Amino acid sequence: MSLINWINFQSHGDERGSLIAVEIGMDKAIPFDIKRVYYIYNTEQGVTRGCHAHKNLKQVAICVAGRCRMVLDNGARREEVWLDCPTRGLVIQDMVWREMYDFSKDCVLLVLASEHYDESDYIRDYDDFLRETSQ
């Protein structure tokens, strides 16, 4: 099964421009209660971010401006995708290794997270990650 799962958002556009509302709850787009929102911007050219997995964290990543690439890897399968569209969000499940790179200068990556920030939830070593996923 593919690791690349998108949520499509409805864009409300008129002659002034576009607006997207992201909602949680029954019949709404985001499949978890959002406890945290953060955004990544001003990323230096050539930089790779991420390079970790989370034990217990679901996220949706929405590139609201510019573009970047993301790798998702569950230990058995590795897939790569462009995040370049504000009308869709990439669902990132727990125990998935992620790497982001090829950031455009204007890239703003908005991330909706199911849990508060917790450094102990990170797996930052790829070999540790592979050991955990093979158990």
Ligand code: T46
């Ligand atoms: C992820 C990818 C997509 C906080 O204080 N609170 C937070 O909520 C976050 C996410 C980070 N931080 C601090 C921790 C570091 O000192 O901000 C600094 C940069 O975080 P980090 O190096 O983890 O950033 P990325 O871009 O490598 O990874 C982030 C998220 O941490 C991660 O959960 O899935 O974006």
